Amino acid sequence: MNTHLDGNVLAGALGEVFAVDITTAVAQCASCGTSQAMGQALVYTDAPGLVARCRTCGEVVLRVTRSPGRTWLDMRGVRCLELHVPGE
């Protein structure tokens, strides 16, 4: 019995998630466990892309790198991300 679907099933859910304002999302830091709005993170722009650090412990929570037509998102520093989905 086949228990999985292909990646196309993610399109609807991820399209909604990343259409919201990420700055209002509450991220729990994987290092210290503090939860804070992404808009409260300390963001450094003097690196390739943007580097967001936890305001409490200083560890990297998120990296975003862009090039024409592509975005790389590294969120290994976020244990959990709470997003407010409009209309629900």
Ligand SMILES: [Zn+2]
């Ligand atoms: Zn932290």
